[in-house]
Amino acid sequence: MIVPLNHILLVAAALFFMGLSCTLMRRNLVMILIGVEIMLNAAGLVLVAGSAFWQQLDGQLMVMLIMGVTAAEVAVALAMVVYLHSRTGSIDVNTFKDLQG
């Protein structure tokens, strides 16, 4: 690979920013979760690039563990989205601003 590490970091930073802005600016709960997914993938790109740069396996192993954690997170989060939708009939975050208990 002739690609400098800086360029990979730039791509990952841009991806991370897009995920963060999606999480901040969207109202849809599903889109907020999608933003979290984008951010996790950007972090995974940095880990794999570091793994190749220092010739160590640990970065790739971390990505593997992140994937397991993400699968668990998405399962619970989407179950909560379905639960909230059945409770209020909407997945707009502004609906849940007065959520109590």
Added chain:
Amino acid sequence: MASLLFYLLAATALLATLLCITRRSPVHAVIFLINAFFALALMFYLLGAPLIAAWEVIVYAGAIMVLFLFVIMTLELSPGSQRPALNRRQVAPALLLFLLLLVSAGLILTIDPAGQAGVPLYYASPRSFGAALFSRYGLAVKIVSFQLLFATTGAYYLGRRRKVRQGEESS
């Protein structure tokens, strides 16, 4: 050749992600995100992580995104709601984040001279990957598997409680 391919894939991933976060309909967003994940998987492969690339396609694009699609289609969301898709009060913090991104990108490009060197060729064979995963990170594997079990239980509990609640309301 490989670097040209890498830049093409990076452009594809960035463009698909940009289209994903600006779509109004969540279904379109998920489709674009799957596209971005395929490009990311090929980037992982070029960086010497074939196993991660396969899991990116199988787990992320194959399982997680299909779960998203399943939930979106279960909820039968109306694609164009009356309210605007963006939270307008949050535009200012997002612009601030964009400025931070520009500053950090400038710092990455100018200050760090070690990053100018090309990423060396590296290939992690599945054998060494598995050996390292189950020897050095054995405890982490157990913790993640426990967490998956807890998540399954939690998702089952949330789904079950909804049914009970509906039964109470109807009766």
